[in-house]
Amino acid sequence: MKQPVPRVAVPRLTLYLQCLEDLPAGMGRISSEDLASRAGVNSAKVRKDLSYLGSYGVRGVGYDAEHLRFQIRRELGLTREWPLVIVGVGNLGRALANYGGFHEKGFRVVGIFDDDPNKVGTRVGEHRVEPVAALPDVVRERQARIGVIATPPEEAQLVAEMLAAAGVAAILNFAPTVVRVPAHVAVRRADFSTELQVLAFHLHQGTAG
Amino acid sequence: MKQPVPRVAVPRLTLYLQCLEDLPAGMGRISSEDLASRAGVNSAKVRKDLSYLGSYGVRGVGYDAEHLRFQIRRELGLTREWPLVIVGVGNLGRALANYGGFHEKGFRVVGIFDDDPNKVGTRVGEHRVEPVAALPDVVRERQARIGVIATPPEEAQLVAEMLAAAGVAAILNFAPTVVRVPAHVAVRRADFSTELQVLAFHLHQGTAG
DNA sequence: ACATGTGAAGCGCTTCACAGCG
DNA sequence: CGCTGTGAAGCGCTTCACATGT
Numbered sequence: 015m016k017q018p019v020p021r022v023a024v025p026r027l028t029l030y031l032q033c034l035e036d037l038p039a040g041m042g043r044i045s046s047e048d049l050a051s052r053a054g055v056n057s058a059k060v061r062k063d064l065s066y067l068g069s070y071g072v073r074g075v076g077y078d079a080e081h082l083r084f085q086i087r088r089e090l091g092l093t094r095e096w097p098l099v100i101v102g103v104g105n106l107g108r109a110l111a112n113y114g115g116f117h118e119k120g121f122r123v124v125g126i127f128d129d130d131p132n133k134v135g136t137r138v139g140e141h142r143v144e145p146v147a148a149l150p151d152v153v154r155e156r157q158a159r160i161g162v163i164a165t166p167p168e169e170a171q172l173v174a175e176m177l178a179a180a181g182v183a184a185i186l187n188f189a190p191t192v193v194r195v196p197a198h199v200a201v202r203r204a205d206f207s208t209e210l211q212v213l214a215f216h217l218h219q220g221t222a223g
Numbered sequence: 224m225k226q227p228v229p230r231v232a233v234p235r236l237t238l239y240l241q242c243l244e245d246l247p248a249g250m251g252r253i254s255s256e257d258l259a260s261r262a263g264v265n266s267a268k269v270r271k272d273l274s275y276l277g278s279y280g281v282r283g284v285g286y287d288a289e290h291l292r293f294q295i296r297r298e299l300g301l302t303r304e305w306p307l308v309i310v311g312v313g314n315l316g317r318a319l320a321n322y323g324g325f326h327e328k329g330f331r332v333v334g335i336f337d338d339d340p341n342k343v344g345t346r347v348g349e350h351r352v353e354p355v356a357a358l359p360d361v362v363r364e365r366q367a368r369i370g371v372i373a374t375p376p377e378e379a380q381l382v383a384e385m386l387a388a389a390g391v392a393a394i395l396n397f398a399p400t401v402v403r404v405p406a407h408v409a410v411r412r413a414d415f416s417t418e419l420q421v422l423a424f425h426l427h428q429g430t431a432g
Numbered sequence: 433a434c435a436t437g438t439g440a441a442g443c444g445c446t447t448c449a450c451a452g453c454g
Numbered sequence: 455c456g457c458t459g460t461g462a463a464g465c466g467c468t469t470c471a472c473a474t475g476t
Binding site: 058059073074 | 444445446447448449452453454
């Protein structure tokens with residue numbers, strides 16, 4: 015029967031979701047085998063992961079692609095819209111703010127902040143940059159649940175504390191440093207150099223045993 | 224005795240490395256307990272992870288911070304420099320190219336590419352943007368081992384194939400799509416929306432059971 | 433006295449292999 | 455017949471708890 019989703023299955027569900035959205039138009043159904051090969055995992059894992067959502071496949075046939083998309087989105091909590099704020103308007107902050115897929119993926123930018131007077135008041139995407147001092151009020155008023163840190167590393171800890179104090183429940187930290195926040199706030203690192211270093215390790219293993 | 228590093232320990236080693244680099248100046252040694260609390264894991268895990276490198280701690284005392292940094296870097300293969308190329312000069316590509324920590328972290332940008340004629344020839348960081356058509360030759364000549372995809376999703380698959388054909392051994396894909404490459408090429412996704420969706424799931428769980 | 437290093441137990445995820453069902 | 459859904463076995467990682475060493 016329907017069991018709770020294991021921690022490690024969550025990123026895989028987002029992966030399947032991405033694969034389903036990249037599917038050629040007119041592909042109404044898909045087998046676990048096909049989805050597995052697109053996602054780069056084995057089919058038993060796909061079936062097991064999908065079984066955590068419920069029994070939405072048809073034996074002998076496969077899964078209805080659109081229905082499956084909806085069920086994954088439902089399980090991940092993406093059938094509502096999560097308000098988020100972005101702090102830091104460098105190239106990275108701009109790249110994030112201009113990301114086109116927010117609505118489609120279940121998110122909405124409700125504020126973007128920087129302390130550079132040359133940036134405050136300018137437009138980025140559909141938003142006007144506000145001073146960091148305005149962050150606490152904005153987070154509360156617009157009910158932001160997620161804060162994205164796109165500042166230089168020196169400012170990341172302070173921003174994390176402001177976000178936590180203002181009441182966000184989760185932080186995505188792009189700065190190459192480790193921030194400490196109260197236990198009730200979830201933090202994920204999205205660090206470029208971590209990713210590169212993991213790849214370097216694989217290459218290193220390949221060459222040096 | 225010294226065992227091979229488990230897959231899942233690799234990102235944690237990079238995390239410890241980051242914590243060690245953020246240490247207050249003049250902190251010559253550190254205990255597993257202290258490092259664990261900075262990294263947000265438990266101390267037994269730190270000790271176990273560090274034991275994969277060898278026995279570099281002193282019982283009753285702790286670890287020499289600088290020596291430990293070096294040993295982690297050695298194990299990850301960061302005592303050499305890995306040449307990489309960046310494809311796509313949008314805000315994201317620029318953010319990546321301007322990342323200041325490449326040399327310190329063990330990487331070197333040897334080329335940056337885009338197909339927009341308005342961008343080719345312009346400078347980004349210390350590099351001049353080259354046309355994507357030049358990618359295969361540049362990768363070969365400058366021995367790039369890693370390719371970073373910072374293009375729109377529509378172009379990601381083609382770029383991935385070019386990188387693989389040109390001989391990179393690893394790809395870091397920032398585009399929100401899944402790319403397929405020959406099995407001998409390692410791929411990591413670094414997708415903004417995946418990270419947000421994982422956080423959304425945690426928030427969703429917290430509120431809805 | 434104190435913190436590391438580590439066998440061993442415990443736990444959760446992966447994979448297998450096939451029963452179940454359209 | 456074909457593909458899903460799933461108990462059960464297998465595997466690898468985490469955590470414990472203490473022997474080890476300074």
